[in-house]
Amino acid sequence: xxxxxxxxxxxxxxxxxxxxxxxxxxxxxxxxxxxxxxxxxxxxxxxxxxxxxxxxxxxxxxxxxxxxxxxxxxxxxxxxxxxxxxxxxxxxxxxxxxxxxxxxxxxxxxxxxxxxxxxxxxxxxxxxxxxxxxxxxxxxxxxxxxxxxxxxxxxxxxxxxxxxxxxxxxxxxxxxxxxxxxxxxxxxxxxxxxxxxxxxxxxxxxxxxxxxxxxxxxxxxxxxxxxxxxxxxxxxxxxxxxxxxxxxxxxxxxxxxxxxxxxxxxxxxxxxxxxxxxxxxxxxxxxxxxxxxxxxxxxxxxxxxxxxxxxxxxxxxxxxxxxxxxxxxxxxxxxxxxxxxxxxxxxxxxxxxxxxxxxxxxxxxxxxxxxxxxxxxxxxxxxxxxxxxxx
Amino acid sequence: xxxxxxxxxxxxxxxxxxxxxxxxxxxxxxxxxxxxxxxxxxxxxxxxxxxxxxxxxxxxxxxxxxxxxxxxxxxxxxxxxxxxxxx
Numbered sequence: 001x002x003x004x005x006x007x008x009x010x011x012x013x014x015x016x017x018x019x020x021x022x023x024x025x026x027x028x029x030x031x032x033x034x035x036x037x038x039x040x041x042x043x044x045x046x047x048x049x050x051x052x053x054x055x056x057x058x059x060x061x062x063x064x065x066x067x068x069x070x071x072x073x074x075x076x077x078x079x080x081x082x083x084x085x086x087x088x089x090x091x092x093x094x095x096x097x098x099x100x101x102x103x104x105x106x107x108x109x110x111x112x113x114x115x116x117x118x119x120x121x122x123x124x125x126x127x128x129x130x131x132x133x134x135x136x137x138x139x140x141x142x143x144x145x146x147x148x149x150x151x152x153x154x155x156x157x158x159x160x161x162x163x164x165x166x167x168x169x170x171x172x173x174x175x176x177x178x179x180x181x182x183x184x185x186x187x188x189x190x191x192x193x194x195x196x197x198x199x200x201x202x203x204x205x206x207x208x209x210x211x212x213x214x215x216x217x218x219x220x221x222x223x224x225x226x227x228x229x230x231x232x233x234x235x236x237x238x239x240x241x242x243x244x245x246x247x248x249x250x251x252x253x254x255x256x257x258x259x260x261x262x263x264x265x266x267x268x269x270x271x272x273x274x275x276x277x278x279x280x281x282x283x284x285x286x287x288x289x290x291x292x293x294x295x296x297x298x299x300x301x302x303x304x305x306x307x308x309x310x311x312x313x314x315x316x317x318x319x320x321x322x323x324x325x326x327x328x329x330x331x332x333x334x335x336x337x338x339x340x341x342x343x344x345x346x347x348x349x350x351x352x353x354x355x356x357x358x359x360x361x362x363x364x365x366x367x368x369x370x371x372x373x374x375x376x377x378x379x380x381x382x383x384x385x386x387x388x389x390x391x
Numbered sequence: 392x393x394x395x396x397x398x399x400x401x402x403x404x405x406x407x408x409x410x411x412x413x414x415x416x417x418x419x420x421x422x423x424x425x426x427x428x429x430x431x432x433x434x435x436x437x438x439x440x441x442x443x444x445x446x447x448x449x450x451x452x453x454x455x456x457x458x459x460x461x462x463x464x465x466x467x468x469x470x471x472x473x474x475x476x477x478x
Contacts, residue, residue, distance in 0.1 A: 173405040175465060311406035312430045347426055350438045353407045 005030030007205035010213060012237045013221045014094055014197050020125070022132040025096035032100040035203050037063075037108040044199065047207035048219045053155070053192030054263075054280040059199065063108055065179040068187035070112035074164065075102045077118040077126075077193040078148035078155030081261040082302070083282045086223035087193050089235040091122050094197060095129035099143070101196025104203055106141045109189055114141040117160050118193075119148050152262070152306035156354045157182075157190050159308075170308045171354035194223055215241030215276060224281035229290055241276035247283055248272065255385070256292055256370050258284040262299050263359025266292065266370040291385040293329040293374055296367040300325045303360045314357040317348035321364060333379060341368065400464045401439040402450060404431060408461035415453040415462055419446055439465065 005028070008016040017028040035043065044060035051057045053076060075098060079087040091098060099116075106114045118126055126145055133139045146164050148154045154169040161182050163169035182188020191199075198220060202210050211219040218240040226247055227233045238247065244259065244267070245251050254269045261282040267275055277283065286292055304318035324341050327333050345364050348357035368375070374384045402415075402422060411429030422440050426432040433440035442450045442464065454462045 171407075173407050175403055175463060312409060312411055312428060313406065313426070316428050347432070351404075351406060351430070351432075353405070 005204070007201075007209050011221060011239070013201060013213075014090060014097060014194070014223060015237050017094055017097075020093055020095055020129065022096055022129070022136060022138075025094070029097070029201070029204060032103065032200060033203055034107070035104060037110075040104060040108045040199075040203065043202055043207055047198075047202045047210040048217070049195065049198050049202060049210065050218075051192055052194035052198070052222060052280070054260075056279050059191065059195055062179070062191070063105060063189060065177070066109045066187045066189045068180060071109045071187040071189065072113045072115070072164075072183040073102065073106040073109060073111040074114075074160060074183070074188065074190045075099075075116045075193050075196050076155055076157075076160055076190050077116065077122065078160065078169075079119065080148070080150070080152040080154045081263075081280070081282065082152075083227055083233075083258070083261045083284045084225045084280065085233045086225050086235045086281055088119070088122060090194055090197060090223060091118060092125050095126055096133070097197035097200045098193045099126075099129060099133060100200035100203075101191070101193075101198070102143065103140050104199050105189060105191060105196060109187075111141060111189075112186070113183070114143045115146050115164055115183075116143050116193075117146045117148050117155075117164065119150060123147060152303070153308055153354060153356055156356070158354060160190060161188065170310060171352075171356070173353045213239040215239075218276065218278050222277065222281045224277055224283060226283050226285075228285045228287065229295075238277065240278060243273050244275045244277055244283055245272040247277065248285055253287050253289075254285045255288045255290065256286045258282070258286070258295075258299075258363070262303055263355070263363060265362060265366040266296070267366070268370050289385050289388045291329065291374070291383050292367065292371040293325070293378060293383075294385075296364065296371070297322065297325040297329040300360065300364060303356070303363075307356060308354075311352040311357070313348045313351040317344050318357065318360060320344060321348070321360070325364065325367075328375060328378065332381065333375070338368070338375060400442045400447060400450065400466055402433075402442055402453075403439050403463045403465050405461045405463070408459045410459055412458050414456055414458065418449040418453045418456075421446060422450070 018024040041060045041064050049059045077087045077091050149169050153159050156171050158172045159169045164183050178188045214220045221237050222240045223237050225233050225235050256266050256268050258264055258266050260279050300322040304322040307314045307318050309315045321344050324337055345361045349361040415431050416423045416425050423431040
């Protein structure tokens with residue numbers, strides 16, 4: 001934790017270096033300190049860092065749970081979520097923070113094998129960064145780059161493990177925790193790449209510095225991908241817990257926001273002031289001239305198509321849900337259709353090898369709640385969005 | 392108090408294998424029912440339903456006879472199990 005480099009004072013932190021090169025990285029952050037396992041775990045526990053990949057599990061506890069011989073460590077940069085681009089931005093602008101974190105995690109569990117799992121288009125960026133480290137003698141561990149296919153479930157932990165084993169990137173059934181049995185039955189630690197980058201900063205500047213921004217139970221900074229119906233996506237680094245309303249450029253033209261991505265939750269515009277960003281940093285806004293039911297049907301269609309089609313309830317239930325949501329959005333839906341959607345949501349939830357059906361269920365439930373008034377209007381052939389002049 | 396109580400056995404379904412043949416539902420009517428598509432549905436709504444002691448014999452039979460080998464009995468509690476969300 002001794003470094004003669006000045007910690008980034010407020011924001012940005014992860015994105016504070018002048019460029020992706022190793023020289024810029026060392027100039028801004030200094031060299032990565034050597035930290036042993038108990039030290040790293042207590043630093044992370046004191047910092048209160050939780051995973052930035054979606055599950056939000058405490059990182060220190062996750063590292064401490066790895067037990068057994070010849071552990072495997074994986075940095076997960078798959079980011080199959082269409083509304084997220086923060087991991088790609090991090091890997092292209094600060095790859096060395098991610099690699100520092102990967103080495104610290106690998107060192108802490110005394111890893112036998114280390115992998116970095118990234119989409120094909122980012123392989124050149126991370127390969128360049130790995131080459132730079134090798135040339136500078138900074139490669140304590142050999143890092144193998146594995147390509148993630150461009151599918152929604154490719155970054156799910158068991159899908160990642162199957163892919164690294166040489167199989168398809170599809171989820172699989174588990175009865176033992178990954179920390180005990182993951183890649184080829186070895187104890188395996190999988191961390192999101194943003195989580196790894198935070199580890200690299202906490203090891204340098206300490207937990208007190210980390211906690212100097214963000215909320216008490218949601219400390220530190222986080223990367224957030226902001227988007228709306230246009231294709232443009234904007235990645236920002238903000239204190240965790242920042243009110244979502246503060247991140248939206250024109251809140252007056254926003255009807256609702258989908259927080260956390262396609263597996264996330266719809267929240268009405270009026271509640272965005274009192275809602276802090278947390279979990280996986282995704283804020284997708286719906287303008288007042290856009291129909292929430294239509295957008296939900298579109299997302300449900302996508303999620304049904306992205307089912308790995310391995311588990312019956314997901315394979316059968318998601319397409320049926322998408323169909324009914326389409327009816328809700330574009331046809332004259334009956335009360336029985338809404339009841340059927342609620343029943344199906346309950347039937348798919350918790351009944352798959354991965355959480356794809358659960359996440360889909362969560363998003364649909366929140367849509368029924370958030371757009372309840374519009375469901376009533378659609379039944380009478382009107383729509384809230386159509387009553388607004390274009391913005 | 393004697394601490395001879397065995398840990399609760401829970402029924403785990405490998406959904407990637409199950410195709411709803413229904414044998415488990417017939418053997419364990421108090422634990423499972425069939426959903427509209429024929430897949431086993433836990434009566435208590437849990438991910439891995441607890442098997443009552445009197446149904447353990449049938450549960451073991453279901454595990455052994457499932458034509459898709461999709462069932463297992465786990466002695467652990469769900470909290471100690473690794474379940475992770477999709478990306």
